[in-house]
Amino acid sequence: MSNALCRRLGIEHPVLLAPMAGEAAKPALAAAVSGAGGLGMLGCGYMTPQAVRDTIRAIRATTDRPFGINLFTPLDWTADPEKVVAYRAQLAAAHADLGIPEPDIPNKYEESYAEQLAVILDEAPPVFGCTFGIPGPDEMAALKARGILVVGTATTVAEAVALEAAGVDAVAAQGAEAGGHRGSFLVPFDAALIGTMALVPQIVSAVSVPVIAAGGIADGRGVAAALCLGAQAAAIGTGFLLADEAGLNMAYRGALQGGGVHDTVLTRAFSGRPARGIRNAFLERLAGSDAEIPDYPVANAMSRTMRAAAAKAGRAEYLSLWAGQAGALARAEPAAAILHRVMAEARQALVQAL
Numbered sequence: 594m595s596n597a598l599c600r601r602l603g604i605e606h607p608v609l610l611a612p613m614a615g616e617a618a619k620p621a622l623a624a625a626v627s628g629a630g631g632l633g634m635l636g637c638g639y640m641t642p643q644a645v646r647d648t649i650r651a652i653r654a655t656t657d658r659p660f661g662i663n664l665f666t667p668l669d670w671t672a673d674p675e676k677v678v679a680y681r682a683q684l685a686a687a688h689a690d691l692g693i694p695e696p697d698i699p700n701k702y703e704e705s706y707a708e709q710l711a712v713i714l715d716e717a718p719p720v721f722g723c724t725f726g727i728p729g730p731d732e733m734a735a736l737k738a739r740g741i742l743v744v745g746t747a748t749t750v751a752e753a754v755a756l757e758a759a760g761v762d763a764v765a766a767q768g769a770e771a772g773g774h775r776g777s778f779l780v781p782f783d784a785a786l787i788g789t790m791a792l793v794p795q796i797v798s799a800v801s802v803p804v805i806a807a808g809g810i811a812d813g814r815g816v817a818a819a820l821c822l823g824a825q826a827a828a829i830g831t832g833f834l835l836a837d838e839a840g841l842n843m844a845y846r847g848a849l850q851g852g853g854v855h856d857t858v859l860t861r862a863f864s865g866r867p868a869r870g871i872r873n874a875f876l877e878r879l880a881g882s883d884a885e886i887p888d889y890p891v892a893n894a895m896s897r898t899m900r901a902a903a904a905k906a907g908r909a910e911y912l913s914l915w916a917g918q919a920g921a922l923a924r925a926e927p928a929a930a931i932l933h934r935v936m937a938e939a940r941q942a943l944v945q946a947l
């Protein structure tokens with residue numbers, strides 16, 4: 594199953610490990626997917642520049658196959674004092690329940706994108722991916738000059754067109770089913786909730802760069818469908834979260850393997866930016882107070898201590914359980930086995946369909 598994008602990327606199978614910042618962003622996971630013939634993309638958005646560098650080197654130490662690094666392009670945000678106070682009060686109740694000290698106000702809310710990008714330009718991973726926006730013209734030129742292939746994330750046709758005009762080499766079309774944060778940047782979030790089935794063919798028709806389908810694809814049937822819609826590859830996120838190499842904490846794993854995995858919602862409760870995750874008590878409690886949640890990345894940084902303590906204590910009700918709508922299809926297997934199973938299923942699905 595080779596096509597122009599696979600040849601360009603130098604990969605055997607049209608499947609990507611979708612970039613997932615946070616706990617699953619382990620070099621071993623990306624290296625395993627790349628080593629098995631897919632493209633391991635790692636979400637490094639929350640990492641310090643030094644950790645981004647270490648991550649790239651750790652992947653390179655494990656595999657000589659192509660891989661990619663993904664960052665969050667910076668957003669305009671404010672740390673609205675009233676929202677910070679109100680959100681802190683919500684966190685304080687959770688901290689008390691978890692038996693940890695009262696929440697602090699973090700001294701910084703996000704890592705420096707400029708410094709992270711400087712590491713990308715220095716280390717030159719084969720692929721760079723971004724979400725939440727478009728790299729600026731100088732950044733794009735610098736990435737190209739280093740021979741780095743650039744993938745942008747679109748949740749609407751207009752975003753895909755804008756990314757192509759800015760010079761990306763491929764567009765990841767992220768449907769509303771997708772787990773984690775939404776990449777939307779041109780329209781309000783609720784105007785960008787287009788399902789993968791509708792989004793992918795429209796983006797394929799609108800741009801001339803290759804399209805990668807993402808969102809709700811967690812087995813070979815989904816991969817086959819994405820290819821039939823005109824995508825040249827499928828990105829699987831949630832479907833890799835139970836991979837041995839992802840090493841998720843037990844409460845998160847338990848939630849992905851429990852009945853609640855069928856009940857995902859878009860929430861700002863943990864980070865300030867809409868993201869899809871499994872419904873739990875914390876997000877339910879904040880559902881009525883959306884106006885009091887500060888912007889991303891302020892809320893994200895403020896809730897970090899609660900989430901880390903909850904992971905340690907095995908308390909899923911305080912974790913951001915990011916997952917897509919096809920999360921129930923995820924299997925606990927080594928990442929290479931997931932990739933090979935998915936490819937076998939995709940071949941079978943395509944044969945059966947014909």
Ligand SMILES: Cc1cc2nc3c(=O)[nH]c(=O)nc-3n(C[C@H](O)[C@H](O)[C@H](O)COP(=O)(O)O)c2cc1C
Nearest residue numbers: 611612613614636724771772773808809830831917
């Ligand atoms: C835990 C988690 C973290 C994510 N982090 C990122 C990220 O850092 N950058 C990004 O572009 N997309 C991120 N996403 C979105 C994925 O790249 C991808 O679009 C999504 O997982 C596809 O949908 P699926 O989960 O149904 O496979 C994340 C998704 C999850 C589940």
